[in-house]
Amino acid sequence: MLEVKNLVFRPLDNGVEKSIIDDISFRVEDGEMIVITGPNGGGKSTMAKLLMGIEKPDGGEILFDGTDITEYSITDRAKAGIGFAFQQPPRFKGMTVKRFLSLAAGKELPENVCCDLLSGVGLCAKEYLNREVDNTLSGGEMKRLEIASVLAREHKLFIFDEPEAGIDLWSFSMLVKQFEQLHQTKKESLILISHQERIIEMADKVMVIKNGKISAFGPKDEVLPGLMCSEKGCGCKHK
Amino acid sequence: MAELDKVTEEILEKIDSTGFKQEGAFNLRYNGYSLCHGNTSHVTIKRKEDKQGMDVYISGEAKGEEIHIPVVVTKSGVTDEVYNDFYIEEGADVTIIAGCGMHNSGCNDSRHDGIHTFHVGKKANVRYEEKHYGQGEGTGARILNPVTKIIMDESSVFTLDSVQIEGVDSTKRKTEVIMGADAKLFVMEKLMTHDSQEAVSDMDVYLNGEGSSAQIISRSVAKGSSVQIFHPKAIGDAPCHAHIQCDSIIMDQARVCSIPEIDAKHIDAAIVHEAAIGRINNEQLIKLNTFGLTGEEAEAIIIENFLN
Numbered sequence: 015m016l017e018v019k020n021l022v023f024r025p026l027d028n029g030v031e032k033s034i035i036d037d038i039s040f041r042v043e044d045g046e047m048i049v050i051t052g053p054n055g056g057g058k059s060t061m062a063k064l065l066m067g068i069e070k071p072d073g074g075e076i077l078f079d080g081t082d083i084t085e086y087s088i089t090d091r092a093k094a095g096i097g098f099a100f101q102q103p104p105r106f107k108g109m110t111v112k113r114f115l116s117l118a119a120g121k122e123l124p125e126n127v128c129c130d131l132l133s134g135v136g137l138c139a140k141e142y143l144n145r146e147v148d149n150t151l152s153g154g155e156m157k158r159l160e161i162a163s164v165l166a167r168e169h170k171l172f173i174f175d176e177p178e179a180g181i182d183l184w185s186f187s188m189l190v191k192q193f194e195q196l197h198q199t200k201k202e203s204l205i206l207i208s209h210q211e212r213i214i215e216m217a218d219k220v221m222v223i224k225n226g227k228i229s230a231f232g233p234k235d236e237v238l239p240g241l242m243c244s245e246k247g248c249g250c251k252h253k
Numbered sequence: 254m255a256e257l258d259k260v261t262e263e264i265l266e267k268i269d270s271t272g273f274k275q276e277g278a279f280n281l282r283y284n285g286y287s288l289c290h291g292n293t294s295h296v297t298i299k300r301k302e303d304k305q306g307m308d309v310y311i312s313g314e315a316k317g318e319e320i321h322i323p324v325v326v327t328k329s330g331v332t333d334e335v336y337n338d339f340y341i342e343e344g345a346d347v348t349i350i351a352g353c354g355m356h357n358s359g360c361n362d363s364r365h366d367g368i369h370t371f372h373v374g375k376k377a378n379v380r381y382e383e384k385h386y387g388q389g390e391g392t393g394a395r396i397l398n399p400v401t402k403i404i405m406d407e408s409s410v411f412t413l414d415s416v417q418i419e420g421v422d423s424t425k426r427k428t429e430v431i432m433g434a435d436a437k438l439f440v441m442e443k444l445m446t447h448d449s450q451e452a453v454s455d456m457d458v459y460l461n462g463e464g465s466s467a468q469i470i471s472r473s474v475a476k477g478s479s480v481q482i483f484h485p486k487a488i489g490d491a492p493c494h495a496h497i498q499c500d501s502i503i504m505d506q507a508r509v510c511s512i513p514e515i516d517a518k519h520i521d522a523a524i525v526h527e528a529a530i531g532r533i534n535n536e537q538l539i540k541l542n543t544f545g546l547t548g549e550e551a552e553a554i555i556i557e558n559f560l561n
Binding site: 066068087088089092093097098100103104105106107108109113117118120163167 | 472500534536537539540541542543544545546547548554555558559560561
């Protein structure tokens with residue numbers, strides 16, 4: 015279980031403190047799937063980075079399975095069982111896809127396992143295993159590989175930052191299936207940052223982050239109707 | 254069969270990845286003289302009469318053969334200048350595994366200058382692998398200054414794979430390639446320097462023949478206060494294609510100077526160059542941290558793969 019208590023992130027912007035995450039608290043139960051959504055620039059990705067230790071909070075606590083991990087490094091959080099898929103994954107010159115997936119798994123992966131991981135995200139293993147994770151791969155291919163890399167290892171909690179961004183429609187359907195499978199096993203908790211209705215529909219709970227605060231959080235049936243109607247000018251007739 | 258000491262065997266392991274054996278066509282140069290050598294029915298190695306070095310004759314019948322010609326210097330204060338000429342007949346297909354390893358435990362400089370000339374016959378295919386490596390706790394410098402000249406006949410293919418992993422204090426490398434019609438050149442140069450090492454690489458590729466093509470890729474990592482200077486140059490004097498790519502990772506207080514030069518003397522000479530120098534990307538380190546790797550482990554993996 016993940017528990018976030020009064021998390022605050024106020025970095026300096028040109029010498030002035032700017033509130034990006036403003037006193038956020040929530041819990042994610044084991045096997046639960048939470049989708050974080052909300053307007054761009056509202057603090058969703060920063061929230062995800064704070065959970066992974068990529069950014070350091072200015073206040074608050076993060077507890078993971080009862081242990082305070084607020085001061086943990088990224089490496090320690092990974093070892094504790096948190097996986098993270100980047101919105102814009104970096105590229106690695108000279109590193110093959112097979113090596114990349116093996117590093118992600120923490121052990122040398124046999125070809126058939128790499129093949130399963132790649133086909134799960136719509137990539138053909140034969141074509142990709144010996145290719146380099148460099149700028150010869152398109153943005154969409156990188157995104158799919160990023161998701162495969164996070165799925166290469168068993169985690170207690172997966173965090174995906176806009177997994178759908180830059181992915182074509184066909185691959186998106188495969189991705190949704192992957193998340194459905196993960197969610198059905200209820201082994202891992204999932205936090206997904208997404209704007210996609212199909213992904214939001216899968217969630218147990220939906221969280222809306224706006225201006226660094228949680229503006230709504232609860233079961234999707236409760237949050238979704240409000241989400242559709244809350245934006246000005248959305249044209250909703252049931253307002 | 255010549256007896257080899259432990260240090261020599263260790264060095265041979267580093268510079269000859271396929272494994273040096275006193276079999277087939279080979280020559281081991283040890284502290285300034287030829288310790289042992291062997292010929293095959295297609296490869297004849299002859300010692301030069303007028304100066305240090307050897308002439309290597311490779312017949313067109315040689316197909317898929319390996320020729321191992323390592324150099325080991327374990328004595329401090331040795332200065333070795335060697336002239337090796339390779340005559341590769343039409344249609345031959347060979348891999349030449351050279352390389353120089355130095356162990357300097359003394360206070361005097363050790364230096365090896367290998368001057369190699371390759372005469373590559375029509376349609377011959379040559380892969381030349383050269384690894385440079387230095388070790389030893391002495392204060393004497395380990396210096397390597399290879400000079401390589403490659404003359405390529407029509408439709409020949411030459412692959413130059415040069416690697417300097419560590420331990421060479423100073424290297425000045427000069428390479429000149431003269432290419433005939435439809436000749437193809439592939440160069441992969443990998444270099445890592447550390448501490449106060451210096452490495453200079455000058456390469457002139459003359460694409461004189463119609464349809465000739467060259468791909469020159471250089472990847473390097475500079476650590477400590479080391480200095481690297483690359484100056485690859487492609488001169489196109491015929492309808493030809495050339496691509497130069499220099500990529501470097503800079504660390505600590507190192508300096509990397511990359512000067513790719515392209516010179517077209519023909520309207521159908523298509524020559525491209527790219528050069529990039531940069532530190533290890535922080536996002537790459539973070540990504541590998543999320544795999545549970547520490548900062549040091551992540552850095553080592555990024556370098557290892559970059560030079561792979």
